[in-house]
Amino acid sequence: MPKNESLKKILVLGSGAIKIGEAGEFDYSGSQCLKAIHEDGINSVLINPNVATIQTDTRFADKVYLLPVTPEYVESIIEKERPDGIMLAYGGQTALNCGVNLEDTGVLQKYGVNVLGTQIPGIKRTEDRQLFKDSMKQCGMPVLKSSTVTNFEDAKKTAEELSYPVIVRVAYTLGGRGGGVAYNEIELHEIVERGLKASLVGQVLVEEYIGHWKQIEYEVMQDYDGNNVIVCNMENVLSMKVHTGDNIVVAPSQTIDNHEYHMLRTAALRATKHVGIVGECNIQYALAPDSDRYVAIEINPRLSRSSALASKATGYPLAYMSAKIGLGYNLSELVNRITKTTTACFEPSLDYIVCKHPRWDFEKFELVNRRLGPTMKSVGEVMAVGRTFEESFQKAIRMLDIGNDGLVLNRRNGKTFTEEEIEYKLSHHDDQILYYVAIALKMKISVNRIYELSTVDPWFIEKIQNIVNVEEKLKNSELNESLLWEAKKMGFADKQIARTQDKTPDEIRDLRKNLGIIPCVKQIDTLAAEWPAVTNYLYMTYGGHSNDIVIPEDEKGIVVLGAGPYRIGSSVEFDWGTVNMVWGLQENGEKRVSVVNCNPETVSTDYDICTRLYFEELTQERILDIADFENPKGIITCVGGQTANNLTPGLAQHGIDILGTSAHDVDRAEDRSKFSAELDKLHIQQPRWQAFSNLSEAKSFAQEVEFPVIVRPSYVLSGAAMKVVWSQEELKTYVKEATDVSPDHPVVISKFMLNSLEVDVDGISNGKQVIIGSIVEHIDSAGVHSGDAMMVIPPWRLSNKIIETINEYTKKIALTFNICGPFNLQFLVHDEHVYVIELNIRASRSMPFVSKLVKLNLISLASKAILNKPLPKIPENKWQKITNYGIKVPQFSFMQLEGADIALGVEMQSTGEAACFGNSFYDALSKGLTSVGYNLPSKGTALVTVGGSHNKERLVSSIAKLKNLGFKILATEHTAEFFEEKVGQVEIVHKISEPERKPNIADLLYERKIDFIINIPSTSTLEKYVGMLDDEYQIRRKSLELGVPVLTTLELADSFVNTLEWLKNNKTTMEPIEPYDKFE
């Protein structure tokens, strides 16, 4: 069937801000969907408040609304835009849930909007646990024994029938949110209660636990005619025990045979047909390790993290094809995007092994439980391609950018364990599990025993054994040519090898290059070289002898380094930067722009974007390999966040031309002492700071500048946190810990200025001219990490004088550092004085936000600067002339992170952000808050627990406003007393730690009698005295788990209350964003 000609305008729903379980993969799938629509000449309208995405550039979509993906907002847009069709499968669970709601409430029918792709009944057959089970039975698909329950009593009965352990799964949720394994009744109670609250439909599934079974996934494509194919299958190394999002995954499957592969494949096609999938779906199986018994676990009737991975693993663009199918095409009419001659109705064959490794950021969270299980906790992932498992796996570890060079021979020597300890570790998976397997092998624990404990298939353990064996050989025998080859084939980095040889990595590099031991470049071509394919999608491996492609001698292109895995502090905004840089270069006449990146959840790794795509490590060794092969005129490191930026000095030392700001100038900005010296010359102030390696000096400095101070290790190791320190005692502990971790590197202490404002400036320069994108003011006061702070443009509390000073400083600094490209400056405003905190000579987190609001694509301009093209005439202070407001709001994923405290501090904890624009501050803010999940009630009950009299004073007016708005105020004794005096009646409630006293906060939370909580941590500090404030922690954690919003900063509380007040008399606006202004 060809395209459905009746479609003129299509609405696409995005997934909103990045959260655990819904990350940048949906920028990729949404962008592909929009591209597919655009190609067919159909108008597209996108709703997505995630400002940092490519899809919200008005490039692929005709109209973009930065609005919350909620039924209310989407309905308004439907009413306004009147689309013929809606795509629900490209914005994760958020979009899917929203679509189901719109169908159930009759909105889609009312406006005659057709769901394109899998229809709502099909979606329900996969999403509703009971319907799913019934459908699977109807089509002969085995499922687990289980029962859907809506209360604890039934859950208990089911668990007893099935016998413990049982797993609890939550209906309509994302990333397995709120589920868990219960080994006894007490655990069951906790998980079921939490799950029922998290579920949109108030039901959970209790099911037999099969943690040791293999977890196998298939990606299926099906068209309206029922043609279907399997595009990829994948195997999870950590069995069923660990959520696939947190699992180490290989594609294709490695340990199942032809019979099992096709048994599952056939069943997948049958089930897909039965539920009525149109487009793409993912089906997840558990397969017994000791027979061919299997069960279907779930079907995702939409694009997913797995489908993004499968697209990158095979070269088959699932989202794009799925969207085309949604438009009416059938599979055989569509063409394989890589060969351009064969049909898309085929099953890719791979001739490599892909290894996906999750990236966790547990270090950022206090009290978090690192255990891996049925709830996803990772914040990003990498994908490595190689020709042996060992190679792919060790590449993947390096790609994570966590300071490890592979599974073994890392900089930090691992701890030693007793047999008992290691056995415990092997059976209680955390983020280090495969390192423990290697340690166990070194301790001569048998493969079989390790398998029994870890449920990692022996085949993978044997592969880890191979890595361990090579490590032994490297340590104990002479490094000859054959050993070097062997090590490289097993994925060892030069750095790892160097550590065994008392040599530098460069010496190893020279040695192997002299011996001709260099990686070869292979194509990812979907058909294992069987047909000629002109593909630009490449990887490097030591498992081969010849390159698939040749770069002509005279061809000199540019290589752009991407940002690697998503993580806290480096997310989709840097992918936006990377892609916009590539486009900028191309639009300025560069014909050959290659990209290096290793994150499958990105648009930058879409091979259509660039001339050549290297799905490769962002390590010095590999970038030098690529440079050797490409012979580029230069490499761009300023758009890939800190990962790419960190490579600048090393690459420059190896003779690579860094395009943009020179490595020398980047170093002057990054080196604290050099940076301060430059600022001194300019007479620009910084908060006082100093580096220390002994405690007594540190103490006296701290005393001199007065506590609180910010302390941080000068050499940033993964996990070594920044902290605000309030006393000598704390300082002592911190310095001791930091010097334990890295004795050679001192601690940096700087004055922490209380009650100051923080300001970001994004800009670009070409060394002569400086263009300021905008001054961005943090709504939260300094001390909340800039990534966690709400931000507003234009600044609303800064005086003109301050703005002028910041403008002046920015220009001076940009010119002093000869900046050529993008930069970001952070300032502190204290007592009408401006201090510089830091300068980042690279793209920043806020650039997409600034670019979109000011309609000035900063990265595009940066590409001109980098190419030494004249910068266009931009009106001076363009940003000050905008008439609307933009507010960026952080998105947190604390729910996924069991135990994590949600109080904010100097370490960044948010996983993403949303931004909305409006005619006024509160217009933008109310949409922003809704976008990141805050419910904005017009009436109800607020609980207020505030520590410290200063904080209480500050909150009086907000509490009074709440009273006026008709909210009932609850507070704990002291707080209640205080506010009752000021604002009138306040009801007293009792602490969670005093459960016998009623009314108790815990009960009220469980009974859903509290709409939101204002909980400002005591001591008016941002520091978390966890022991002391356990009760507050309990309140925050419990409310979070029950889905009750908690406002933990004064600024957020005030803004929230003001927004509620504003909403009483106003309506939010709904305008599409305007395209970037064109300047010639």
Added chain:
Amino acid sequence: MVGYTEALTDPSYNGQLLTLTYPLVGNYGVPDPLIKDVDGISKFFESGKIQIRGLVVHELSLTASHWNLSMTLDEWMYNEKIPGISGIDTRELTMKLRNGGVMMAALVVSDSEIDVEEVKKQLASATHYDSEQFMDVVSTKHEKIYGDNDQSVVVIDTGAKNAILRNIREIGYKAILVPWNTSYEKIMSYNPKGVVLSSGPGDPQKCPDTITVVKKLIENNVPTLGICLGAQIIGIAGNTDTYKLKYGHRGQNKPCVNLENNQVYVTSQNHGYGITPESLEKSDFNLWFTNADDKTVEGIKHKKQNCIAVQFHPEAAPGPNDCKFIFEELQNLMESK
């Protein structure tokens, strides 16, 4: 990426050096060859031995992990005295075959330096694959009967895979396997409901006896299904031509379109020869399936008689099971007659 046990024992690969594009081979080992199903058909193997002459892979997994294994791939090949080589850039080799077509090759093992020129000379004088007589090697010497149903299907063994027999058993018939050159009269003496011409190695023109038999089967409207080599034999019997493909179709991911309903199926294929598309017009057949990629002939149906043939492998093993319905099509022919 899976299916080496099945591929190595497929008689169609007889006489060939086989290279696998997937770089990791042997991960799940090899099951016990002695295990048979209730009818005495080997449960996991497509014939009684390894049929290939040698195996070329990138990485051989020396340890294997699977509940159903009885030995590693290495041990199996060692036991059956079939040589293999690992550490080869099989992607490079695949490209060479893609560009140069399938070619004669030698696998040489030596402690000392190998004299490549000498090997090439020996290779030049070796019997060429195209002129080898495979039927004597791959076909059964005497009839074999599987199952005890009243109704039977005769399988003419030009290198039949066990999966063909298993599928006939599955649709409820006794399977009678007969030598490739069994006469028409002998075949009809079993009073079969239908006849299957099996897959197998080499040039269909090398099976003149079988072609003669098929002509009579068609003439007498005996329900007949041809698979792979069997399809080419049927084609020749019904006036089509055949030709040798440059590098054949080999794999488990080949899309084929059923022209009767436009449904696309993913099929398992292994053929070096094919039916010439242009010759269909003058023949007794209609085109039934085509390869969605290169539009080659993948299935034909006789214009008048109960005779169908597919170039792909509906019996799978290795490969997808999407086309098992082809056996049901045969069943329909047999039951409607």
